[in-house]
Structure formats: C-alpha cells, structure tokens
Amino acid sequence: MNQLYQLTALLAKALFKKDSPIVPDNAFPETSEPGIVLKRLRQLVGEGKVNTAENLLFDSFDKKKPYFIAIGLDFYARISEFTDEALKEADFSREEIQEGIGDMLKFYGIKIAVRPNAPSPAAQAAQNAANVAPNVMADKPKKI
Template identity: 35%
Template sequence: MFYDKDLIKNQVETLVNVASKILFAKNEVVYEASEDSSDPMDDLYVELNNLIENKEFGDGEDLIFDNFDISNDRYLILAIDYYHRLNEFEDDVLEDADFEREEVRDGLKDLIKKCGIPEDAMTV
C-alpha cells in the first residue's frame, strides 16, 4: 500500500511537469501573486490558500473547476500549482481531510484534459 501511494505521488509530480512543459515550456510552474492588487487570480489564490490551511481540499478542487479559464495563463499556473501543493501533503493529512492521493492525481488529469492535452501525453 505504501508503495502504491508513493507511486501515485510520483505520478502527480510527472503530470505537473508534463503540464508545465507543454503549456509553458517550463519544468515547473509556481503561482506568484501579482503586484497589481486588483488581479482576480490573486483573490482566488488567497481563497485556495485558506482552503488548504483548513484542509478543505475538495472545496479547493471545486473552486478550481468552477473558475476554469483555459485562456488565462495565470489561472492555469494557479490550478497546476494547487495540485502540486496538495501532492506535498503526507497521505495521512490528505486522508484526514477525506481526500485521497488518487483524487489529487485524477483531478490534475481532468484539468490537463480540459486544457486539450492528449491523454497519451500524460500516460504515467
């Protein structure tokens, strides 16, 4: 079982890297708040941070998909970064929040599909 969870964690890292390379030609993307305080993505970032702090990972995922905007690079970076950050949690923290590591992987896969990246590009 431990091996399976470790494998899934590695799969999520690979998916983050694949999405980052295909969408942004970078090995990894990290959302950074803008200097412009009126950027709505920063508001979403703050809301996601609060949900992460409160271990409300499912609500954060809902927020990601409710605000899906393929035309906004900052949104895509924020969404990829969200899953990357969830993947950093230990399995017991995710499970205590009623969120499995498989859900991190599957949610990221769903996001990548919505971005138009072919399934075979993310085979892990």
C-alpha cells in the same frame, strides 16, 4: 518529490516552459481574478479544505483564461506533497489528485499521450546500442 508533483512539474515545463509548477506569489495582481483565486486556494489548502479548494478551482475555469491551468498545477503540486494522513484528514486522495489533473487538462482540451510500459528515451537508446553492438562484434578478428 513524488510522482504527482513530478507530473505537475512536467506539465508546467511543457505548457509554460517553467521549471516549477508553483506560481510565484507576485505572478498576478492581488486584486485581479487570478490573484484572488490563487490566494483563496492557498488559504483553503492551508486550512485543509482541499475539496472546497478544488471546487473553487473548477468553478474558476474558463476556456478563455488558460492561466487557470497554471493555478491548477500549483494547487495540485501543493496538495501532492501532503502526507497520506493529511490527505485522509482532508477527505482527499492521491487518486483524486490524478483525476483532478486529468479533468483539468480535459476541460482545456489538452491531450497527453501516455504509453504504459513504454521505455524511457534513455532505455530505448541503450536497447538500440545493444542491438548494434553484437553486429559490430560478430566479425572475428583477422590474423595479421
């Protein structure tokens, strides 16, 4: 699983409490607007027409229809799994995937704070433990 896929999975978890960014096939009725868009996006992705698919996605965005965020996460998760060669053939790049995710979040007013080089919670806990441990061991054992 690559970093961009992990990003879409993290967003799906944070925004929709879903374990996967992939929208189930039966999530929307086939004849509904989101059902039609989802089906068409998947068709275009399957044909390698990633730019056309992304244009369709952004043309579908509507602030009153946040379910298109889930559809966008599905789209970006799927294309993030393309090989570099397949992305190149589709005239797309990993940078464009990252930009697209950012543009989608911006459109919907979703802000995420990313602190470069910030330690993970586990690393921070380990550092806190290391800071405490020397103090505990500083006292010399007493002779009995």
